Amino acid sequence: NAGVTQTPKFQVLKTGQSMTLQCAQDMNHEYMSWYRQDPGMGLRLIHYSVGAGITDQGEVPNGYNVSRSTTEDFPLRLLSAAPSQTSVYFCASSYEFRNSGEQFFGPGTRLTVL
Amino acid sequence: SQKIEQNSEALNIQEGKTATLTCNYTNYSPAYLQWYRQDPGRGPVFLLLIRENEKEKRKERLKVTFDTTLKQSLFHITASQPADSATYLCALEGGSQGNLIFGKGTKLSVKP
Numbered sequence: 743n744a745g746v747t748q749t750p751k752f753q754v755l756k757t758g759q760s761m762t763l764q765c766a767q768d769m770n771h772e773y774m775s776w777y778r779q780d781p782g783m784g785l786r787l788i789h790y791s792v793g794a795g796i797t798d799q800g801e802v803p804n805g806y807n808v809s810r811s812t813t814e815d816f817p818l819r820l821l822s823a824a825p826s827q828t829s830v831y832f833c834a835s836s837y838e839f840r841n842s843g844e845q846f847f848g849p850g851t852r853l854t855v856l
Numbered sequence: 857s858q859k860i861e862q863n864s865e866a867l868n869i870q871e872g873k874t875a876t877l878t879c880n881y882t883n884y885s886p887a888y889l890q891w892y893r894q895d896p897g898r899g900p901v902f903l904l905l906i907r908e909n910e911k912e913k914r915k916e917r918l919k920v921t922f923d924t925t926l927k928q929s930l931f932h933i934t935a936s937q938p939a940d941s942a943t944y945l946c947a948l949e950g951g952s953q954g955n956l957i958f959g960k961g962t963k964l965s966v967k968p
Contacts (some may be wrong), residue, residue, distance in 0.1 A: 782960065784945070785945070787957040790955060832900075
C-alpha cells in the first residue's frame with residue numbers, strides 16, 4: 743500500500759492565484775482531513791470528511807474548499823492565495839471517525855505564497 | 857474549548873537516559889489521547905493511543921500514562937537513542953465536532 747500520498751511536494755504561488763493540493767489514500771479509510779502546520783502553532787484542522795459526498799469545516803476553513811467525490815481522493819482548493827496561507831499542508835486519513843483510531847499522514851505539501 | 861499544552865518546546869538528554877515529555881489539557885477529560893512522532897520534513901507518525909480508563913500503556917521502549925485528575929499525560933522513552941531525536945506531538949479529542957486537536961510538540965534531542 744502507498745498509504746497517503748500528496749502532490750505537489752513544493753509549490754510557490756503569487757497572491758491571488760488558485761491551486762489544488764491533491765491527496766489520495768489506498769487504505770479504504772472513510773475519514774480524511776486536511777491540516778496546516780505553522781511554526782509555533784501546531785497542526786490545525788482545515789476541513790474534514792467522514793465519507794464520500796460529506797465534508798465539514800474544521801478550525802481554520804476560510805480561504806479553502808474541499809470536495810469528496812470518491813473514498814480515495816480528498817483535494818484541497820485554495821481559491822485566491824494569500825501570504826497568510828504560506829504553510830505546510832498535511833492530509834490524513836483514519837479508519838474511524840471521531841479519531842479514536844490512528845491517523846495516517848501524508849508527506850506534506852510546502853506552500854509559499856508571495 | 858479544549859486546549860492542549862506541551863510544556864517544553866525542546867528537551868535535550870543524554871543517550872541511555874529516560875526522556876519524559878508532558879502533555880496537559882485544560883477542560884474536560886477526553887475519551888482518549890494519542891502520541892505522534894514527527895521527523896523534519898515528514899508527516900506525523902502514530903505511536904500510541906491511551907483511553908481514559910487506562911492508566912498506563914507500553915510499547916517496546918515507550919510508555920504513556922494518563923492521569924485524568926491532573927489532566928495530564930506523560931510520554932516516556934527509556935534507554936533513549938540518538939535515533940529517537942524528533943518532535944513528539946500529543947493529540948486528543950477536543951474539537952467542536954469531536955475532531956483531534958494537537959499540541960505544538962516537544963522537540964527531543966538525544967546526544968550520544
